[in-house]
Amino acid sequence: MNKILKFGAAILAAGTLSGCGDEDFSGAYRTDGAYGKQIVLNVSGDDAKIFLVGRSTAEISGLIDFEVDYKNGKLLLDSTKEDIRLTFKRGADERGLDCLNCNEGKLRLPAKWALLQPEPYDVDLMLEEQEEKRQAAIKEEEQRRAEAAKLAKFDGDWVAKRHFKDDSLLIMTISPKKGVRHWAFDYSSATKQIEIDRKFQVDNDELVFPSNDSEMRYSLSADGTRLTCTNCKSENYWLKADPVKVNNLDYTRSLAGSPQKARE
Structure with missing residues (x-):
C-alpha cells in the first residue's frame, strides 16, 4: 500500500x-x-x-x-x-x-x-506519489480518447435484439468523444437496472468488449445499421436506433422485439 x-x-x-x-x-x-x-x-x-x-x-x-x-x-x-x-x-x-x-x-x-x-x-514523498498518480491518470485519459476516436464508424445509439421474454431492454450509445455507455431496463416497467461506461477496443474493424477472461467482438454491417457478434455461441446483435426516437419507450421496445419464448 x-x-x-x-x-x-x-x-x-x-x-x-x-x-x-x-x-x-x-x-x-x-x-x-x-x-x-x-x-x-x-x-x-x-x-x-x-x-x-x-x-x-x-x-x-x-x-x-x-x-x-x-x-x-x-x-x-x-x-x-x-x-x-x-x-x-x-x-x-x-x-x-x-x-x-x-x-x-x-x-x-x-x-x-x-x-x-x-x-x-514524509509529505514530500506523498506529493511525489500524488503527482505520479495524476500523470498516470492523464496518460490513461489520453489513451482512452485516442481509442475512442476509433469509434467513429460505430457512432450512434443502438438497441439489442431480445430473444427471450425475460430479456432486459438494452440500449447502448457509442460516441468518439465519450466512449461507450450501456443501459439495461426492465422491458415491462422500464425500471433502470444498469448504467455503465463499458471498456472497449477497436481491433481489425471490429468493436471489442473485453471482460475478465473473455471478450465479445462485433462487426458492423455494410449498411451501418447492425452490429453482430462474431464470436458468440448464439445469435447476438444490436440495431441502430433513430437518435430522435431512441428516448421513446414504445419505439425502443419495438426495435428490441417482444419474443414470447422463455429462457430455458
Whole structure:
C-alpha cells in the first residue's frame, strides 16, 4: 500500500490512535475543514506543514510551510511568506493539540486537533506519489480518447435484439468523444437496472468488449445499421436506433422485439 492510501486509512482511523509526550510535538494531527475535507498539521523537527486532504481521495492541496520553534511547553509555527503565526499547546488528552490563536488572522482554523499518528508523514514523498498518480491518470485519459476516436464508424445509439421474454431492454450509445455507455431496463416497467461506461477496443474493424477472461467482438454491417457478434455461441446483435426516437419507450421496445419464448 503506498503512502497516499495509508494516509487515507489513517484519516479514517484517527480517533483510535494513542500517543504521549511532553514537549515533543512531532507527529501528524488533523481537524475538520470545510467541504468535507480534513486539515492536517505535520510536524517534523524544525519543519511543519499544514494542508488540506480530501476524505475520499486523500489528495493533498493548499499546503503551507512553517518554521517551528518551542517555548514554555508550546509549539510555535511561523510562516513569514504567508504572514501566519500559530501557537499550540498539548491537549488535555495528552495526544492532540489545542491551538491558542487559530481563530485570529486570515487562516481561521479550528482550535482542536486530534493525533493522526505520532510519527510525521514524509509529505514530500506523498506529493511525489500524488503527482505520479495524476500523470498516470492523464496518460490513461489520453489513451482512452485516442481509442475512442476509433469509434467513429460505430457512432450512434443502438438497441439489442431480445430473444427471450425475460430479456432486459438494452440500449447502448457509442460516441468518439465519450466512449461507450450501456443501459439495461426492465422491458415491462422500464425500471433502470444498469448504467455503465463499458471498456472497449477497436481491433481489425471490429468493436471489442473485453471482460475478465473473455471478450465479445462485433462487426458492423455494410449498411451501418447492425452490429453482430462474431464470436458468440448464439445469435447476438444490436440495431441502430433513430437518435430522435431512441428516448421513446414504445419505439425502443419495438426495435428490441417482444419474443414470447422463455429462457430455458
